[in-house]
Amino acid sequence: MSHKVIVPIGPYHPLQEEPEFFKLYVEGERVVDIDIVIGYMHRGIEELSEHKHFDQVTFLVERICGICSNSHPFAYVNAVEDLAKIEVPERALYIRTILAELERLHSHLLWLGLAGHFIGYNTVWMWSWRYREPVLDMFEMIAGNRNHYAMMKIGGVRRDIKDEDVPILKKVLDDLVPAVRMFQGAVMDDPVIKARLKGIGILTKKQALDWCVVGPTARASGINIDVRRDEPYGAYDRVDWNVIIEKDGDIFAKTIVRILEMYESIRIIRQCLDKMPKGQIDADVKDIPPGEGIGRVEAPRGECFHYVRSDGTNRPIRHKIRAPSYMNVASNKIAAVGGTISDAAITLAAVDPCYCCTERLTVIHKDTDKRIMNGWDLIKLSQEKTEKLKKDLGGG
Amino acid sequence: MPIIDEINERLADKIINRYEHSPKRIYISIKPRDLKEATGILFKELKLRFVIASGQDTPAGLEILYHFSFDQTGEIVSLRVLIEDKKKPEIESLAPIFPAAEWIEREIWEMLGINFVGHPNLKRLLLAEEWPEGKFPLRHENEP
Numbered sequence: 417m418s419h420k421v422i423v424p425i426g427p428y429h430p431l432q433e434e435p436e437f438f439k440l441y442v443e444g445e446r447v448v449d450i451d452i453v454i455g456y457m458h459r460g461i462e463e464l465s466e467h468k469h470f471d472q473v474t475f476l477v478e479r480i481c482g483i484c485s486n487s488h489p490f491a492y493v494n495a496v497e498d499l500a501k502i503e504v505p506e507r508a509l510y511i512r513t514i515l516a517e518l519e520r521l522h523s524h525l526l527w528l529g530l531a532g533h534f535i536g537y538n539t540v541w542m543w544s545w546r547y548r549e550p551v552l553d554m555f556e557m558i559a560g561n562r563n564h565y566a567m568m569k570i571g572g573v574r575r576d577i578k579d580e581d582v583p584i585l586k587k588v589l590d591d592l593v594p595a596v597r598m599f600q601g602a603v604m605d606d607p608v609i610k611a612r613l614k615g616i617g618i619l620t621k622k623q624a625l626d627w628c629v630v631g632p633t634a635r636a637s638g639i640n641i642d643v644r645r646d647e648p649y650g651a652y653d654r655v656d657w658n659v660i661i662e663k664d665g666d667i668f669a670k671t672i673v674r675i676l677e678m679y680e681s682i683r684i685i686r687q688c689l690d691k692m693p694k695g696q697i698d699a700d701v702k703d704i705p706p707g708e709g710i711g712r713v714e715a716p717r718g719e720c721f722h723y724v725r726s727d728g729t730n731r732p733i734r735h736k737i738r739a740p741s742y743m744n745v746a747s748n749k750i751a752a753v754g755g756t757i758s759d760a761a762i763t764l765a766a767v768d769p770c771y772c773c774t775e776r777l778t779v780i781h782k783d784t785d786k787r788i789m790n791g792w793d794l795i796k797l798s799q800e801k802t803e804k805l806k807k808d809l810g811g812g
Numbered sequence: 813m814p815i816i817d818e819i820n821e822r823l824a825d826k827i828i829n830r831y832e833h834s835p836k837r838i839y840i841s842i843k844p845r846d847l848k849e850a851t852g853i854l855f856k857e858l859k860l861r862f863v864i865a866s867g868q869d870t871p872a873g874l875e876i877l878y879h880f881s882f883d884q885t886g887e888i889v890s891l892r893v894l895i896e897d898k899k900k901p902e903i904e905s906l907a908p909i910f911p912a913a914e915w916i917e918r919e920i921w922e923m924l925g926i927n928f929v930g931h932p933n934l935k936r937l938l939l940a941e942e943w944p945e946g947k948f949p950l951r952h953e954n955e956p
Contacts, residue, residue: 454937454938455936455937455938455940458938458939460949462950463949463950498833498834501834625861626910626911627910627911627912628861628862628863628910628912640883641861641883643886646881646883646884646885646886647836647886647887647888707833708833708839709833709837710879710890719863719881721864721879723864723866723877723879734868736866738863738916742864742915742916743912746911746912746914
């Protein structure tokens, strides 16, 4: 007799930046359906934004997310600059780009650590977060804060990068390259990681197109999109870099895309530091005319989209915000179904929604016993699978 | 042929108004009844990517903008529809054409009270269960 069980994962976990609630419908080991419930973090920011003036909104949208706290204000100022047709000083464009790429570095390292933890590689977790620290220190050096940098401003940036900080920044990047190489080797050469990630949680190209996913999730499925190249903002059209594409659409491909993107980020920052011209960092914007504008930014998780409409007053009358996870999380309906429950944690995490909401996991047998599992049980299940694989492969 | 000309040609009989804010930002107004056909052409035939939709309460009615991105050239084409009937606003759902519209239609439904006809799973996405029925946070009549 088949036993249909509902495994609710979520909604809250201290590691998440966006609480989500995944209801997994399971038959034995296999996930047969999934229901995604979001809204736990809905703070009415779009509505709030209509009650703040244009400069305040920059700080408001910074608080949408603690990890992409540069991407949202960046997309927002792009939108307002599109609306009012503002020319941003050259130096400010370079500073914005450097910040955006530093953010990608710290975000990808964060994800890599979590992914390692989920599959039972706690060494990857610790090491990856250890190398994330110097990146955060760079933010502190430039902006004064490790998160919520408050650097964006309509028409420019709020702080300059000091000349004496440039060599320190370069040194950190130099130290990061061997670390990324180490992670690349660890992931690509390890047979156990391969066994855990290859062919798991596949999103085919066709499915990725239908669900309109963005960022590394789309690029791992062979879709050649990247806002940084497709509609260059900041200084991306002034530097040389590559868009990373993989074909398989599985978790392994998503991991590779993120790891290789870190090299590109380092390349972009180095070039920006060398090419950055001297001069103004602020266009000194006075009024925002009536009209509408769209700004987008390639955040670490994909395209971040802001639409702003102004009626000529000092407040936007409509501000639509779409974070990349809005599209990516929905695609879990495809990626997780058909997989096993021990792969669920890593599959749901692979789109990088900062999903780790296993804290309040409960397993309820529909007809028979009720029992409660805590979040660790799911991670343990995943880690045990890795241990077993390690034994089977005769390694350690 | 540039994608903009192609869109103009394919949607010629549906376009009410066209506004080019910049070469990469095109806003096209169409009638609500043409929406499903027009989006079908953009998404299925011209292979534009659906980015998101944004709804707004305006004095003339409820407006929805459907933003599409053409990634080869980085253009954003926004289809604008105006639903004049604020009492019982309705429009056809796009979720049957592409599943990516499922969530945003649920969101617009709960925030602005627009009913999406033919949506497979029209239930709340962001608002809490306890939120009162018939109160729409993004409608301007709620404001003091």
